[in-house]
Every structure is written in structure tokens, then in C-alpha cells.
Amino acid sequence: MIKKILVLGSGSAGLIAAISLKRKIPQLSVHVVRSPDLGVIGVGEGTTPNFPKHLFDYLGISRKRFYELAEPTWKLGIKFLWGPRGRFDYTFNQQLDTHWNDLPKPTGFYCDDDFSCASLPAALMANGKAFPRQANGCPDIQPWHAFHIENKKFVDVLEIVAREVGVEFTDGKVSGAERGPNGISAVMLDDGRRIEADFFIDSSGFRSELLGKALEEPFIGFDRSLFCDRAVVGGWERTDEPILPYTTAETMDSGWAWQIEHEHHVNRGYVYSSQGISDDAAAEEFLRKNPKAPKSPRVVKFRSGCYRRQWVENVVGVGNASGFVEPLEATSLMIVCSNMQTLVDFLIHSKLEPPPTMRTLYNDLTAATWNDIRDFLALHYKVNTALETPFWRHCNADTDVSAIAPLLEFYKENGPTGFCRYRLPRTENDFGLEGYLVMLVGNRVPYNVRHTPTSAEQAIWNRHRSEFVAEARKGLDVKESLAYVRHPGWQWNAEAAPAAR
Ligand SMILES: Cc1cc2nc3c(=O)[nH]c(=O)nc-3n(C[C@H](O)[C@H](O)[C@H](O)COP(=O)(O)OP(=O)(O)OC[C@H]3O[C@@H](n4cnc5c(N)ncnc54)[C@H](O)[C@@H]3O)c2cc1C
Incomplete structure (x- = not known):
């Protein structure tokens, strides 16, 4: 039975892992070993909406306190200066995977010429606003936001929370690992200390000390799909x-x-x-x-790719130690949070004695997630025709998107319809059909069945968008919204109990 977990590394991945494990399985002893000399990577500052959900709803970290200490700002999506249109907005709500009741076709069919302000968050982005305004003047802080957060501040806050929930810390540089019958039995520090544990989280960043170096798990490169390094x-x-x-x-x-x-x-x-x-x-x-x-x-x-298995014997890789892709969709912390929830569930379900089938399932699920991310990012490169440079010509011609070929073929014949979802590699894909449609429509990828809206349809379409714009213009920008949440009288809805304070 797992009683003691050693987490190697105290970057954001290691600390999120340590807090998640200790918070959800309090009987575990969770011990972080990290080298202050090596430090943390210090980059990684954009998130996805599952990140605030993980911190506040899953871990119960107090929003009020987190905002005070970490000083995040809000991210409603990504403005892509990309493709033949020059620009389009990818928001965290549904812009294109929708079908308004008063129009005969799904939204994407109306965006051939002008893909802007097709939802309230898109209109907020276009107008530089963070949130709509409530009747009482306050920002209406919606769940469709993520954060921008400085890596150093974030790591500092996580360490405070980790100590509060009972995670122990040892400073020292790991120089080797001792093998036992079930994987790693202990790590050695360069000053001669030896630290044992039953289970190990490798969150040592790109060094991947346990998964990559000690266990020699092969690394699967994504270099046929993602050329940047x-x-x-x-x-x-x-x-x-x-x-x-x-x-x-x-x-x-x-x-x-x-x-x-x-x-x-x-x-x-x-x-x-x-x-x-x-x-x-x-x-x-x-x-x-x-x-x-x-x-x-x-x-x-950096190199893009991931280790073939994320869980080998008694070691699970988390964060950059398990794999990496460039931050085009800011997916690293997204994977850390979702993988930790899966791991915690598996450990709880197996009463801390996970059988090999559980490990295999974890590896299958996490490999599928990495492949989804690779394919989604590859699509960004394949269809961006904004510049005619040698690099972009190479991307347009040679980026391997074979894993999503059925989706692309279906889109080409049928356009931005919800039926495309049945041609996604997996239905539980993190980006959903919405992400793919935004990339395809945003980059004006051609399709056969163009819809020419009637003037009545066009009027309805324009009315909806102007309503979004009117509401967005009344909204609050980031600075104004920060002033509200910093006011001593500000109350967060559904504020959870602070983490072990
Ligand atoms: C250019 C770039 C941009 C990025 N942008 C984003 C983004 O926008 N959004 C996002 O989610 N992610 C982004 N990332 C990824 C981001 O870096 C990681 O998500 C995040 O910082 C987690 O890093 P980590 O904890 O895995 O590694 P690190 O921060 O590198 O931490 C590694 C830890 O392991 C310790 N360690 C290593 N070796 C040893 C040893 N031998 N002994 C003891 N301790 C050891 C180190 O001291 C450190 O504490 C970006 C990455 C890069 C390279």
C-alpha cells in the first residue's frame, strides 16, 4: 500500500501534484524534494479555464486569498493574429459549435466574411473588456475565464498552501535513484542523504530525473507535426x-x-x-x-513530445518531466490539473494499491490527451497562410495532421456543422469541436457547401452580434474589475473554505 509519496521538484507541476494528493488523500505522507540551486523554469504564465476550477473548486483554495497573493489577471481566450483574415478570437465559450434557434444553419456558416463578436466573450475581447457589468455595477465574473499568472508568484503561493495542508519539504539535489522490486525505492541526494518512498511523482522539469533518466522511458517526439524547438x-x-x-x-x-x-x-x-x-x-x-x-x-x-508512458512502475511524471508542447494553447498546466484529478481518483478507488490495469488505463488516457494536443496544435500550423515565408510554406505543406484527416475531410465536404464532432479522434477531447471549428473557420479553410444567408437571416445574425457588442461595451476592463475584487467589501460567490488555515 502507498503510504509515502515523494514529489521530486517544486515548480508549479510538483506543487500542484503535492497539494492535490495531500488535500484529497490526507492520510498520505507527501514529501517534496527540490533543488533551490536548479530553481524553477520561470516561464508558463497562461492557463485554461480548468485551472481556476482545479484551484478553487477541486482544491478549495480561497479565491480571496489567491487573488491577494498571486495577483492573477483574467484571460477570456486567445486573439490569433493568424490566417488570411489577419485575426480572429478563440474564446472559452461556444462561438461556433452552436446553432441559434432563429437561424437555419449553425453559427459557423455565417462567419465566412466576418468572424467577430459571435458570442459575448468574443465581443468583450474585441472591446478590451474582461466581464459584463451586473445591474449593481459589479463585474459579473463568469466561469469562462482562465488566468494570466506570473510563474514565480504562482509557485510562491503554491508553496504556502502546500505547507499549510501538511506537505513536507527537503532542499537538496537528487543525484541518483535506487531501484527496488516495484520500481524506485529511494532517491540519493548529492550530499549523501537517501530518501525512501513507496511512490514517486517526477516533476523535475525537462531534466525528467526519474521517468526519463532513472527508468529510461522512451520519449516520443512530435517533430513531424510540430517543428518549433x-x-x-x-x-x-x-x-x-x-x-x-x-x-x-x-x-x-x-x-x-x-x-x-x-x-x-x-x-x-x-x-x-x-x-x-x-x-x-x-x-x-x-x-x-x-x-x-x-x-x-x-x-x-525545448523538444515537443511526451514520454511513451506517464506512469511507469511506481513513478508518475507530471509537468515538463512528462512531456512538453509549445504554449500555443497554454496546455501544460491544463494537463497537470486534469492528470492529477485522474491519478487521485485512481489511487482512492484502488485504496492506494493500484493494480497494473489501473496504471495501463492511466497511460492510455494520458497518451490520448497528448495526442489530441499535438493534433490540435498541428492544425494551427497547417492552415495558417498569413505569411509566405519558407517556414510557413514548410508548415502548410509538411505538417503531419494525418490523425485528424477524417475530420478535415468531413469538414471540407460539409462545412462547420456540429456533425463534425463524430469525426473527432475522441469525443472527450479537451478542446471540443469548438476549438477545431474556430481554427478551421478562423483560417478560412475552404468547404464545399457554402450557405448564402438571406437578407432576413443576415439581419438576425447582425442583431445578435450587436446585442453582444452593446453588452460588452457596458462591461468592465481588467483594471476596473481588479479594483472591484480588491475592495474589502467584495464577496466571492460560493467561496470555499481556505485551505487549512
Ligand atoms: C517558453 C515556454 C513557455 C511556456 N508557457 C506556458 C504557458 O503559457 N502555460 C502553461 O501552462 N505552461 C507553459 N509552459 C510550461 C511551464 O513551464 C510549465 O507548465 C510549468 O512551469 C511547470 O513546470 P515544471 O514544474 O514541470 O518544471 P520546473 O518549473 O522546471 O520545475 C522543476 C523542479 O524540479 C527541481 N529539480 C529538477 N532536477 C532536480 C534534481 N536533480 N534534484 C532536485 N530537484 C530537482 C527544480 O529545482 C524545480 O523545483 C511554458 C514553457 C516554456 C518553455
Whole structure:
């Protein structure tokens, strides 16, 4: 039976894992070992909506306290500066996988010419607003938001919560692992200490000390679908720029650049392929387009892919130690949260004695998630025809999207209909049909059965959109909404008990 779990690493992945395990299975002893000398990666600042749900609803962390300490801002989606339209908004609610009662066709058929403000969050994004305004003037904070959150602040808050719930910490650098009959039996620190446990979470970041190094699990590269392998990272202190309620993903000559909005800091980075451009040339393009960025931006190298199995013997990989894809949809923390919920459920169900079939199921589910993410990101590259550079020509021609070929073929013949969902690789896909339709319609991927709206339909379509715009214009921007939630009288609905305070 598992009694003691050792979590290797205290980046955001290790700490979310440690808190989730201790909070949901309090009888476990959970021990984090981490090296302050190696530190944390320090990048990773955009999330998806399952992240606030995991923190507040699943772990019961107090919203009030979290907002005070971590100082997140809100993200309603991603503004893609992408494709032949030049731009479109991907929100966290349904814009295209919908069918309004008063129109004969699903929404996507009305977006050929103008795909903007097709939902309230999209209208909020277009108008720089975070939330609609309630009758009493307060922001109506909807569940269709995610966060922008600074990695360092986030890690600091998680460590406070972890200590409060009873997670123990040891500082030291792991230099090796001892094998036992059921996998790893102990880790060795470079000062000679030896720490035993029954079960291990490898959250050692790209070093993957246990899953990759000690257990030598093979790494499955995604390089036929995702060609980028580096990023230059550099932000600046905010001056007069408005705090945008979304992440921006901008097409660059040899990749794309993110812009993530913190209250006092703008975080910018350029993801590129080292085959297509040198680090110096990437930094030059980045600085030319972002004159406020630091003169020597940091270069981060990565490889896209994941370990073949995420759970091997008594080791589960979490975070960058288990796999990585570029932050085009900010999916890393999304996977950490959802995988931890699955692992906790499996451990509870098996009364802390998980049989091999449970492990195999975990590996099948997590491999499917990684494949979904690979295919969804690959589609972003395949259909982006905004620039005619060698890199983008290579992406348009050579990106492997064979795993979603049935969906693409169906879309080509039938257009943005809800029936496409039956051609997704998996129905429980994290992005849902909505994500795929936004990419296909947003990038004007051609389909055969165009619908020409009648003037009456066009009037209905325009009326709905102008209603969204009118409501959005009355809304509050990020700064105004932050002022509300920081007011001493502000009450969060359904505020959960603070974590063991
Ligand atoms: C360019 C870039 C942009 C990104 N953007 C996003 C984003 O927008 N959204 C998102 O969700 N994710 C993003 N990510 C991913 C993000 O980095 C991770 O989701 C997140 O930070 C979790 O990291 P981690 O905890 O796995 O690793 P790390 O932060 O690297 O932590 C590793 C931990 O292991 C410890 N450690 C390692 N080796 C040893 C050892 N031998 N002994 C003891 N301790 C050890 C370290 O000290 C550290 O505590 C991005 C990543 C990159 C590279």
C-alpha cells in the first residue's frame, strides 16, 4: 500500500501534484524534494479555464486569498493574429459549435466574411473588456475565464498552501535513484542523504530525473507535426498599455509570438524552429517588432513530445518531466490539473494499491490527451497562410495532421456543422469541436457547401452580434474589475473554505 509519496521538484507541476494528493488523500505522507540551486523554469504564465476550477473548486483554495497573493489577471481566450483574415478570437465559450434557434444553419456558416463578436466573450475581447457589468455595477465574473499568472508568484503561493495542508519539504539535489522490486525505492541526494518512498511523482522539469533518466522511458517526439524547438523570452514593465483580457498569438516569420498580460508586466516570447532561423536572427526579429523588450532576450530550448508512458512502475511524471508542447494553447498546466484529478481518483478507488490495469488505463488516457494536443496544435500550423515565408510554406505543406484527416475531410465536404464532432479522434477531447471549428473557420479553410444567408437571416445574425457588442461595451476592463475584487467589501460567490488555515 502507498503510504509515502515523494514529489521530486517544486515548480508549479510538483506543487500542484503535492497539494492535490495531500488535500484529497490526507492520510498520505507527501514529501517534496527540490533543488533551490536548479530553481524553477520561470516561464508558463497562461492557463485554461480548468485551472481556476482545479484551484478553487477541486482544491478549495480561497479565491480571496489567491487573488491577494498571486495577483492573477483574467484571460477570456486567445486573439490569433493568424490566417488570411489577419485575426480572429478563440474564446472559452461556444462561438461556433452552436446553432441559434432563429437561424437555419449553425453559427459557423455565417462567419465566412466576418468572424467577430459571435458570442459575448468574443465581443468583450474585441472591446478590451474582461466581464459584463451586473445591474449593481459589479463585474459579473463568469466561469469562462482562465488566468494570466506570473510563474514565480504562482509557485510562491503554491508553496504556502502546500505547507499549510501538511506537505513536507527537503532542499537538496537528487543525484541518483535506487531501484527496488516495484520500481524506485529511494532517491540519493548529492550530499549523501537517501530518501525512501513507496511512490514517486517526477516533476523535475525537462531534466525528467526519474521517468526519463532513472527508468529510461522512451520519449516520443512530435517533430513531424510540430517543428518549433526554441523560444526567445523577454517582457517589459507596463507603462500606458491597457491590460488586455486575452493572450495574443501573433504570426512571426519563423514561428509565432505570445503576449501575456500581467498587471504590471507584459510577457512576450517568440517560439521558432532552430532549423528555420538562428537564435540571433530570431532575437533580432523579436526586438524589431517589440522595441520595449530587453536587448538580450533569454533563449529557452525545448523538444515537443511526451514520454511513451506517464506512469511507469511506481513513478508518475507530471509537468515538463512528462512531456512538453509549445504554449500555443497554454496546455501544460491544463494537463497537470486534469492528470492529477485522474491519478487521485485512481489511487482512492484502488485504496492506494493500484493494480497494473489501473496504471495501463492511466497511460492510455494520458497518451490520448497528448495526442489530441499535438493534433490540435498541428492544425494551427497547417492552415495558417498569413505569411509566405519558407517556414510557413514548410508548415502548410509538411505538417503531419494525418490523425485528424477524417475530420478535415468531413469538414471540407460539409462545412462547420456540429456533425463534425463524430469525426473527432475522441469525443472527450479537451478542446471540443469548438476549438477545431474556430481554427478551421478562423483560417478560412475552404468547404464545399457554402450557405448564402438571406437578407432576413443576415439581419438576425447582425442583431445578435450587436446585442453582444452593446453588452460588452457596458462591461468592465481588467483594471476596473481588479479594483472591484480588491475592495474589502467584495464577496466571492460560493467561496470555499481556505485551505487549512
Ligand atoms: C517558453 C515556454 C513557455 C511556456 N508557457 C506556458 C504557458 O503559457 N502555460 C502553461 O501552462 N505552461 C507553459 N509552459 C510550461 C511551464 O513551464 C510549465 O507548465 C510549468 O512551469 C511547470 O513546470 P515544471 O514544474 O514541470 O518544471 P520546473 O518549473 O522546471 O520545475 C522543476 C523542479 O524540479 C527541481 N529539480 C529538477 N532536477 C532536480 C534534481 N536533480 N534534484 C532536485 N530537484 C530537482 C527544480 O529545482 C524545480 O523545483 C511554458 C514553457 C516554456 C518553455
